[in-house]
Each structure stands twice: as structure tokens, then as C-alpha cells.
Amino acid sequence: MISKEKIVELVAVSLSNEAGLRIFENLNLTLCSGETALIIGPTGSGKTSLMELLIGARKPDSGEVILFGKVLNLKNERQINEIRRRIGGVGGIFDLVPGLTVADNLVYPLSIRGDALSVQRAKLKQILTQVNLLSKKREKISNLTRGERLLVMLGRGVIADQPLLLIDEPLDRLESAAANELLGILKRLSVAGHAMIIFTTGQGSFDFPGVMAFHIKDGRLQ
Amino acid sequence: MSRLLFLIGKAAGNIVTRPLAAISSFLSLFLLFLLFDLVWIGTLTASHYYDQMIANIDMEIFIDDRLPDSTTSVLSAALRRLDGVATVEYVSRDDARARLYNLMGSDLLEGFDENPLPRSLIVTFKQELLNSMWLERFTNNVKRLQGVAEIFYARDWLNKAQTGKMIVGRVLLFLGLVIFLASGLNLIQTVRLSMRARWAELMQLNLLGAGRRFCALPYWLEGVFFAVVSAVAGWCIIMYGSLYLSYGDIIITYPSLIQILYFCLGAGAVGLLGAYVGSRRAL
Numbered sequence: 462m463i464s465k466e467k468i469v470e471l472v473a474v475s476l477s478n479e480a481g482l483r484i485f486e487n488l489n490l491t492l493c494s495g496e497t498a499l500i501i502g503p504t505g506s507g508k509t510s511l512m513e514l515l516i517g518a519r520k521p522d523s524g525e526v527i528l529f530g531k532v533l534n535l536k537n538e539r540q541i542n543e544i545r546r547r548i549g550g551v552g553g554i555f556d557l558v559p560g561l562t563v564a565d566n567l568v569y570p571l572s573i574r575g576d577a578l579s580v581q582r583a584k585l586k587q588i589l590t591q592v593n594l595l596s597k598k599r600e601k602i603s604n605l606t607r608g609e610r611l612l613v614m615l616g617r618g619v620i621a622d623q624p625l626l627l628i629d630e631p632l633d634r635l636e637s638a639a640a641n642e643l644l645g646i647l648k649r650l651s652v653a654g655h656a657m658i659i660f661t662t663g664q665g666s667f668d669f670p671g672v673m674a675f676h677i678k679d680g681r682l683q
Numbered sequence: 684m685s686r687l688l689f690l691i692g693k694a695a696g697n698i699v700t701r702p703l704a705a706i707s708s709f710l711s712l713f714l715l716f717l718l719f720d721l722v723w724i725g726t727l728t729a730s731h732y733y734d735q736m737i738a739n740i741d742m743e744i745f746i747d748d749r750l751p752d753s754t755t756s757v758l759s760a761a762l763r764r765l766d767g768v769a770t771v772e773y774v775s776r777d778d779a780r781a782r783l784y785n786l787m788g789s790d791l792l793e794g795f796d797e798n799p800l801p802r803s804l805i806v807t808f809k810q811e812l813l814n815s816m817w818l819e820r821f822t823n824n825v826k827r828l829q830g831v832a833e834i835f836y837a838r839d840w841l842n843k844a845q846t847g848k849m850i851v852g853r854v855l856l857f858l859g860l861v862i863f864l865a866s867g868l869n870l871i872q873t874v875r876l877s878m879r880a881r882w883a884e885l886m887q888l889n890l891l892g893a894g895r896r897f898c899a900l901p902y903w904l905e906g907v908f909f910a911v912v913s914a915v916a917g918w919c920i921i922m923y924g925s926l927y928l929s930y931g932d933i934i935i936t937y938p939s940l941i942q943i944l945y946f947c948l949g950a951g952a953v954g955l956l957g958a959y960v961g962s963r964r965a966l
């Protein structure tokens with residue numbers, strides 16, 4: 462169980478695009494461990510921009526992005542990398558490396574962190590079991606279905622005990638069986654204390670405890 | 684340790700998954716280093732022959748006729764005290780006549796009442812000091828000694844040999860710089876293209892919190908590997924060839940094993956530098 466702590470804080474964040482058009486105006490959000498924020502908005506409403514703000518890929522025009530109690534400073538590469546190591550990403554800008562196997566993709570966060578090989582093997586087995594992909598361990602990513610890829614990304618997002626998960630359109634183009642399996646895993650992760658931000662175009666069926674739904678409208682979360 | 688293993692595995696993966704690119708990088712570096720090796724061997728061989736020839740250089744100092752025989756030993760001793768002198772041999776008029784006889788096969792001075800040949804001192808030198816500039820300075824010093832009439836040594840020949848050696852040395856230096864520059868540029872481009880080919884993977888690594896150095900390290904290892912393997916392969920080919928090839932009377936001089944080792948390390952350093960610059964440009 463991950464202890465309750467403030468994971469994400471957006472304080473009066475404003476952001477414009479390259480053309481100077483305002484994407485967000487005075488955006489505020491607080492998310493603690495075990496909580497899930499559902500960010501709902503149509504295509505082009507700024508969901509990807511928000512994701513980029515949260516991983517330090519974009520700098521807000523004003524306001525502060527605070528992750529794990531630290532104000533993001535884009536000039537501090539070391540800080541950004543440390544924060545990114547604590548974030549698991551699924552979909553959107555996060556993707557898998559198609560030429561590599563499921564196992565290779567899954568252990569990336571552990572290799573980056575410098576975990577011992579024995580720890581990596583144990584964690585890999587545990588996560589593969591959790592996402593029901595043990596039999597696909599040596600399978601190339603390019604041979605997996607979309608649902609399986611999402612599960613691998615989800616596994617990669619929690620393998621290093623990342624406290625925060627950013628998930629973009631998890632149910633998009635998924636068959637109902639795969640969608641149910643994914644929702645079941647997300648529910649378990651939420652109960653286990655992971656903070657999650659799910660970006661989606663529709664409300665969907667994220668009806669597990671601790672979900673807060675926000676609609677992006679006119680650059681604000683409502 | 685596991686991180687290092689991961690990075691080594693990545694570097695090996697980079698090479699194995701793009702065999703054609705790896706082979707072309709290896710071959711171009713191999714040819715460049717082989718060219719350098721050949722120029723180096725050529726210079727060493729030329730230098731060896733120059734040293735061998737210069738070792739035979741001696742100087743003949745003719746003694747003034749007015750100097751009595753009894754004082755030639757003083758001049759001889761004065762010469763022996765000078766820096767760089769190995770031996771001093773006194774050649775009397777009779778010795779000179781005998782040498783001329785041996786040289787020509789008959790006594791050319793038979794009709795002369797008196798032996799007209801001058802007395803001389805033949806000086807040989809310690810090899811480590813021998814060069815035309817030093818000999819020029821030595822000649823000036825000897826001229827100041829009392830009883831010296833004239834000094835003779837193969838000045839023109841020595842100057843030419845020395846100029847030849849200098850030109851060969853400069854050509855090697857120039858070619859060496861060009862070859863190492865070309866190797867570096869080759870590696871910069873190889874690493875840059877290799878990183879471009881794996882851009883999606885690098886992006887994901889970056890999103891997962893891998894720093895630039897972590898992303899670039901496999902490519903640095905790749906650069907060092909290519910450079911060192913190419914350099915070693917070049918020397919292996921040369922050494923293998925030397926077992927079967929001979930050039931008549933010419934004795935080929937090869938660098939020592941330690942020099943070859945330093946060369947391979949230098950190639951590795953060029954590989955690292957090229958890969959570092961390549962990765963900086965790509966990231």
C-alpha cells in the first residue's frame with residue numbers, strides 16, 4: 462500500500478500554444494495517492510498538453526506544476542528525470558518500442574533506476590502475472606493486440622512502483638472483454654494507492670472508488 | 684552493475700539489429716586505420732634507414748702543416764673532450780698514403796720526393812646527437828681550435844637525408860591528422876544516424892526518466908567498439924601479411940607492440956570522442 466501523500470498539484474496554471482492561443486486559464490488540480498482524476502474533453506481540448514505539463518515536457522506561461530512536493534523546473538534536467546521515473550505512462554505520448562519484446566519494454570523503468578538483475582526478474586514475473594501476459598513475455602510488441610499493448614504499458618507504468626499513472630484514452634478501440642480486464646486492473650491499482658489521471662473523450666465506465674471527473678471547458682477544469 | 688550490463692546489452696543490440704550499417708562503419712574505419720598503419724610503417728622504415736646511414740657519418744679534420752707532429756696529440760685530446768665525440772683516430776702522412784694505396788691499388792705518389800698528403804684526425808660521433816645542425820655547431824667549435832686547417836664531412840648528403848626525413852615525418856603527421864579527423868567524422872555520422880534510427884526508443888527512455896547520458900552511453904560504447912575493433916583488425920591484417928610478404932633487401936620496420944597498443948587506445952579515444960559529439964548532435 463502506497464502511503465497517502467499529495468502527488469499532483471496544479472496551481473493557477475495557464476498555458477498557450479505556439480500561436481499564442483490560450484489552452485488553459487487558471488487551472489487548479491490536487492491529486493493525492495489512491496485518487497483518480499478523470500479528465501474529460503473532446504479532441505483538441507488540451508488533454509495532451511496537460512499530460513505534457515505533468516511530465517515536464519512543457520512549461521506553463523504562469524502558475525506552478527508541483528509533483529511529489531517539488532515545483533517542476535524545466536531547466537533542472539536531473540529533477541525532471543527523477544520525477545519522470547515516478548510516473549507511469551499509458552498511451553498518448555507514451556508508447557512501447559515495437560522492435561523489442563514485452564519483457565524488454567517492461568524492465569526499462571527498472572534498468573533506468575539501476576535495479577539488480579535478480580530484482581528485475583522477480584518484478585517482471587510479478588507484473589506479467591498481474592497483467593495476464595506471462596505467456597507473451599518473449600513476444601515482440603508488434604505482434605500484440607491493442608489491448609495487450611495497453612496492458613504492457615500499464616505494467617511498465619507500475620513495475621517500478623511509480624506512484625502516479627497518466628493514462629490517455631485507455632478504452633479507445635478496445636473490445637469489451639479487453640476493456641473490462643483493463644478496468645479491473647485499474648481498479649486494483651487505485652485501491653493499492655496509485656494516483657491516476659485518466660484522459661478521455663467520454664465519461665466511460667470508470668466507476669471505481671475515488672474517481673473525480675473533470676471536464677475541460679474553455680481552458681478550465683470543471 | 685545491472686545498469687552497465689543493460690547499457691552494454693543495448694550497445695550490442697544496436698550493432699546486431701543493424702548489421703549492414705555496422706559492417707559499413709567497420710569497413711570504412713578499418714580502411715582509414717589501415718592506411719594510417721601503412722604510412723606509419725613507411726615512415727618507420729625510412730627513418731630506420733636514415734638512422735643506419737647517419738650512424739656511419741664521420742668527420743675528417745685536416746691538421747695545419749705548421750703544427751709539429753709532437754703537438755697533434757694535444758689537438759686530438761681537445762677533440763675527445765668535446766660533447767658527442769665517440770672516437771678520434773690520428774692519420775699520419777704515411778697512414779694516408781697507405782689508405783690511398785689501398786683505395787687505388789697502386790702508389791700514386793711514387794714520383795714525389797716528399798709525401799704531400801696532409802695529416803688528419805678522423806672523428807666518429809655518438810649517434811643520439813647526430814644531425815646536420817649539431818654537426819654545423821660542432822664544426823664551428825672545432826674551427827676555433829689551434830692547428831685545424833680544414834674540416835670535411837658529407838654535409839650536403841646529410842642535409843638532403845635530413846630534409847627527406849622531415850618531409851616524410853610531416854606527411855605522416857598531416858595524413859595522420861586527416862585520417863583521425865575522417866575517422867572522427869565517420870563516427871559522428873554513424874552514431875547520429877544510429878540514434879535517429881532509434882529515435883522513438885530514445886524518446887520513450889527520456890519520458891521514463893532516463894537522462895541524456897544514460898540514453899547516449901550505448902552509442903558511446905558502440906563508437907569505442909567500432910574504432911578499437913577496426914584498429915586491431917588493421918594491425919592483424921598487416922601482421923598476417925608480413926609473414927608472407929618480403930621486399931628483397933628492404934627491411935620493413937614495424938612499430939613495437941606497445942606502440943600498436945597505444946595506437947589502438949588512441950583509436951578508442953577517437954571513437955569515444957566521435958560518438959560523444961555524434962550523440963550531442965542527435966540528442
